[in-house]
Amino acid sequence: MAVLLVQGAGLSPHAEAFEIPGEVSVRLRPLKGLISVSGRDLALHSTGLKALLLKTEGFQQWQLRFETLGGEPAWTVVERDSGKSLARIQGRFAELRGEDVRVDLRPSPSHLRLVAAKQGARFDLQLVGLLALDDYVHGVVSAEVPKNWPLEALKAQAVAARSFALAKLRERARSGRDWMLEATIMDQVFDHARKHDLAETAVLATRGEVLMGPHGVATAHYHADCGGHTDEPRDVWGGGEAMGTATDRCAKRASSQWRMVTSLSELTKKLNGQGKLQFASSIAGLTVVQRTDGGRARGIRLTSARGDVARLTGEDLRAALGYMNLRSTKFEVKTFGDRAEFSGRGFGHGTGLCQWGARGLAADGADYRAILAHYYPKLELRSLTKSPSDLLAALSP
Ligand SMILES: [Zn+2]
Structure with a gap:
């Protein structure tokens, strides 16, 4: 069993060492x-x-x-x-x-x-x-990126997925859980049955390569379509390490734009049910009061006819309406009676690598290093596996 010590690569003397296990445990699904x-x-x-x-x-x-x-x-x-x-x-x-x-x-x-x-x-x-870690990454890249996309986009995705997995493993190393990772969007979507050869090529070509931040391997977030601008995790979720942001051309695709209509009384029921709201009557007003640099709804003010007032984040609203329905928080919203009409751009949380943008960059001739530098300007691409002894030497503070 290969056990490698991975810490902050000398970037921070306080970075916590942890062991990459020989095998990664991933919860696939419930059984009868x-x-x-x-x-x-x-x-x-x-x-x-x-x-x-x-x-x-x-x-x-x-x-x-x-x-x-x-x-x-x-x-x-x-x-x-x-x-x-x-x-x-x-x-x-x-x-x-x-x-x-x-x-x-x-x-x-x-x-x-x-x-x-x-x-x-x-x-x-x-x-x-x-x-094995890279076998897991193979199943993630296969689930995330189709096999007819340019290889350099898949290689960038492989490095991001490997980094994300290692950062989660480090976070949970002493949690005592029965498994370390979820095979769903709770962590990263993993699908053994959809594994394809181009994803394997991408994983092998980037073997051992990860994105490092000041605290070691970074939680390298990624998403489908940023709608033109990415944002920092702290602006989307209120916390998380800085990765840098990018301006993108992905939003030129017609399918980047979307519309969604919801009933405000239904939304009130959902949010009340989830404990996010305690409104005595239905939502009557829904206004974006704060935006991220990338144009996402960061703060949303909700009011009811009876004078209830509450504030939510854009991601709270996505969670309530469903991540597939409210495709991103990069939206404008109007209310008409019981209806709220959202019109927006992009798909996903909008932090880190934008998959449609990466596809465009790769099609224009960018290699995976350039793609990663574009989406993670504050992170550094490092190789961890020349050999265990090289690695340990490289990691000594
Ligand atoms: Zn994009």
Whole structure:
């Protein structure tokens, strides 16, 4: 297992060292109590591959059954065709390895952990993938960028995704969680089944390269379309490390522009329900009172006919209306009776790399280094993996 110490690359003597684990644990999706598993050369292990419990050869079809007996969790492995019980494993975890593995028919990583996470009196079952860091980055780049985009745009995306993942791993290194990353927009979208070759080429071509800030590997945010200007994380979420901003030509695409209409009474219900608002009557006024340098709605003032007043951020509003509906906070808004009409540009939070902008820059001949310098002017591109000893030397303050 390769264990590398990664800290602030000598940029800050206070940067905290952490270890890049040999495998990254990613929660893929929830599972039901009866799970079908197929694949070649399937093997069942106890947690951390400490003990081999069952080893098979050739194509296998299993059913895994989760049960609690006297409150104690356990997994039973049954051969699907014969119904023969093959193994039983006590505890919250079961680990599987194999080739061409499918779980409930879906193509899945070759090393998996089934986790029973206690939720009150019962257990929630989760499928967790255990992947080498770059195998994970491959699945993120594949989910984020289509295979017909220019390679340099995919390489820039690979460096951003690798940096983002390492920064999250560092943040959670001592959290004691059952998994470190979510395979959704909560962290980064990862999809094993959509892995494509151009994404793999991009990952290999940028092996070990990350974006560094003053505190070490940076949480390099990225999004689909900035609508013409990017913003700093602190202006969008009220916090986060500075990455620098960029002016972009991506907004020239017709599909960068969007309109959305919502009912103010529906919006009031949603925001009240989420605890974001305590209005006695429906929202009557919705005004942008503060904007970011990039033109995003930073502060929004809401009023009701009964005199309620509240203030929200643009991202609060996106969360309430749905990130796919209110595509960005770079909008103008008008209200007519119970209707609010938004017209805007861009898609996503608007910090860090803009994917449509990166595509345009790459098509104009920019390489990934130039693309990264454009979107992250305050971060520095560094290589971490010449060799572990080079790395350690490079990281000494
Ligand atoms: Zn852009």
